[in-house]
Amino acid sequence: MQRVSILGSTGSIGVSTLDVLARHRDRFEVFALTAASRWQTLRDQCLEYGPRYAVMSDPRAAEQLRHALHEAHSAVEVLSGPAALEQVAACAEVDCVMAAIVGAAGLLPTFAAVKAGKRVLLANKEVLVMAGNLFMAEAKRSGAQVLPIDSEHNAIFQCLPLTVSLGQGIALPQLGVSKIILTASGGPFRDLPVAQLGQVTPEQACNHPNWDMGPKISVDSATMMNKGLEFIEACWLFNASASDVEVVIHPQSVIHSMVEYVDGSVLAQLGNPDMRTPIAHALGMPERLVSGVERLNLVANARLDFEALDEERFPCMALARQVAQAGGTMPAALNAANEEAVAAFLANRLRFNDIARVIARVLEKFDSTEPADLAVVQSADACSRRRAQEVIEHLGGKQ
Template identity: 50%
Template structure:
């Protein structure tokens, strides 16, 4: 077994798998639904959850025959109920309804609610014998020890959806865990990989949102541009695979073909490769421990010609340096890092902060909070998250003035 806490696997069955998708209207959710609708004989949809896009959620619920559709924003309930009228699909709204949807009977749950808001429903989705496909990295950055401990206690299987972590998950099957020397996550480098430091300083939200390889939501796309995303993924990998900070590294790989590398004590390095399409890791999680016939393009290495790698530039991309320092520090620092970064990215998208100000605000927030021990409970994690957001908002005017 590769992810530390795995439930015993039931015998193979011809019965369809009952699934729920938390974050059904985002990029991960949409890709998941695409795979589900291609194999209706294999999957039955129990619940779909979205933030506030009632129209898109209702359409997805009808297309998949879901039993329940939930919007977390209560203001969107009326539109959802109207769109589902006469369909026989139950509609609900609000944070409590999201948690209840996560707890509905299901064999497999996709946890793709973005940000720290996904922590409570993802924890609620952990259940004995259940497979939880985790696409919300903030769960593990904010409360990684708590999350993985809960998974172990209830006997749930956590399957990593991020392309890099899914690649590690597959690479770790090649040998014993005590023979693993190093795990390297790859980063595309984002839209600013070749830009000068001065050019990056003047970057606009529109430029930062133009990722060269992946189609993702705004938050993760900005994180990719700053390389904070890779820092968050290092913290996530530490918890998912029970690794030390010294065993984790990053390489910039602009083609996004090699998603991670696992190095063993005999010198062997295993690389998982595929085209940059999130349906590859999602399909792996959906069928695990089997395989699906995926609809994605097949990798043609001869057509690519070459693959290139380079070390990350921590001077031009200080967010990654900060995240690596937090990885080594541990404790509550990752919780603070995540909350401060969410405030900083939102401020950048609102043009209240420059691009370099993202790392500046995160660093100032970490200094101001002086993080202690890691949160032991959901309440502690949410309390620290909220406190950090207040501090970050308070520091924002000062950092914006310095970074302008």
């Protein structure tokens, strides 16, 4: 019986993970569930899955959850705060950790899981964007098994030789790989005239044509920053340089990514756009588990289109590519500026096409260093957020 902690259980990845686990109760036990402030959802999950611990980032929400579970005569122990997140990620009794907290908030608990040598199902791309070098070095030291959950990186992993273990520093040429090809749907504004992007609303940006995601990730998909973060993440996961990774638009989201080999072969992983597929793959590896995902109908999905990425339409992708090449703490600055800009857009304080402008202005004045530890990464994050807020105030005042 494997014990699983889910960091971010009330989000879309967390909910999908619980759905897969529920199909295999003879193999998996939920050890801990965590959330930021949605205590009612976490209460319902606790009553259904009976974890040993429930952790809330917000102490007030934790108190409400504690009271609700007491009323329901539940034995689940409620904890709160950042230290508790790290505790349930690194606990000796835990075998597997789903790292699904969105954004920089997931950095420390995910790092704690890797440091403790867990099987880490990595759905938080920002961890590698902010501290990829430190994260992968720690995985190598501790023997942690890092398995990608983003559908694109999971697809790449499935297309690599079965013997590959991520984080061990194997160069792509040693595997006969010439290129990694990340696919992108293009989001909801792939065909919208560029001149109209300034009028896009948060509701429109969150209406992704293929995937059901939270607001932050949905906006990132609309700006293509999501693909930019995945680009940086791919470089760290697969020991690749920026020139080894290509991004192509694939509107149907059926091919999740591809690997091109030196002999001319291109291997692709296909499937319906449902996150339960990569989750089940990572949970069961090396076995294959039933995921609950509807089978792909090749006849109904006979048309598969591909387009070149237009970086003028999607300047966030261009910024991410530049940052991937620059390295140092630049990726942490990019991520921080993006999180602040997206939050301002969702709060109607910033126009959609100003998100990239905020990020670019933060990067222009950012002094990058090589991060020696997480404290350096966190300092870069905090500094970039302050600068982003200044730029947001300036641009927001011009609306």
